[in-house]
Amino acid sequence: MKTYLTAAALAAFATxxxxxxxxxxPSDNMxxxxxxxxxxxxxxxxxxxxxxxxxxxxPEAFTVTHEGETMSLLDTLEPAQVMDDAGFTTEYRMERPGTHVFAMTPKPYWEPEEDAFITHFTKTYVSAYGDDEGWDTELGLKTEIVPLSKPFALWSGNVFQGIVKLDGEAVPYAEVEVEYYNEDGSASAPSDLMITQTIKADAEGVFTYAAPTPGWWGFAALNTAEEPMQHESEDKAHELGAVIWVHFEPWAAQ
Ligand SMILES: [Cu+2]
Structure with missing residues (x-):
């Protein structure tokens, strides 16, 4: 019985x-x-x-920003199953060259396991027609990772650097979680500690990470909102995540 409980507890933890x-x-970021x-x-x-x-x-908002203009794409979202759960898809026509920044502000998510609400301000950068103009665009979100490395056209093994901002100010020593999008399930971690890697920004809010393998990598800088949120008439913490998705390309040499 004890073994069973331990296994169940481990299974629950593993999830x-x-x-x-x-x-x-995106289906393509260049x-x-x-x-x-x-x-x-x-x-x-x-x-x-x-x-x-x-x-x-x-989501509360889903937008594309190009050359300083932001347009809502909320109406274009189609419900879809993503990793066996509710998500959305859309198709966007690239009319002009330059960097297009796609950003989502979700509704706060109540997470009983963490006894907290979570809002991940999420974005990704897509370059069109060989033009990288606007690659360092800052959207002015509540919390945001502003890229210091171009967030596309990276080889695997390159470092990605960003500055973590909250209310427009750099966050010294911000905690940043890094995780690989294991799209085909082929990657396995030798320890649970390596599923999500955690790094910290420096005193200026700048973090650095070298991706070991090509693919999509997610960076989430986590802060707690000053204002708590109410759940069943109780004050609960509200985690604000600044998330950016960055693709690294395989090195070209044979
Ligand atoms: Cu979860």
Missing amino acids: TAGAHYGMII VSQEDGRSVDLTLSFSHPFEGLGMVLET
């Missing part, structure tokens, strides 16, 4: 070994003429390494 991430994954003019985007709230879905309700 939450990784972190949850707001996710926006769109060329030959690729065609549109990109498919998949939105979810998931455990990307373990491939476990969570429910993403219709």
Whole structure:
């Protein structure tokens, strides 16, 4: 009996070994003429390494920003199953060259396991037609990772650097969780400690991470909101995540 309980407890724990991430994954993050003019985007709230879905309700906002102009794409979202749970997809036509920043503000998610609400301000950068203008765009979100490395056109093994901001100010020593999107499930971690890696920003709020393998990597800088939120008439902590999804390309040499 004891063995059974331990196994069950371990199984329950194993399902939450990784972190949850707001996710926006485009079908391509460097769109060329030959690729065609549109990109498919998949939105979810998931455990990307373990491939476990969570429910993403219709977000509060879903936008694209290009050359300083922000447009809502909320009406274009189609419900979809993502990692066996509720998410959304959409298709966006790239009319012009330059960097397009896609950003989602979800509704706060009540997470009983953490006794807290979670809101992940999530974004990803897509370059169109070989033009990287606008790659360092700051959207002015409540909390945001502003890229210091171009958030596309990276080789695997390159470092990615960003600055963590909350209310427009750099966050010294901000904690940043890093996780690989294990899309085909082929990656396995030798320890649960390696599903989500945790690093810290420096005194200026700048963090650095070198991706060991090509693919999508999620960076989530986590802070707690000053204002608590109410759950069943009780004050609960509200985790504010600044999430960015960055793709690393395989090194070209044979
Ligand atoms: Cu979760």
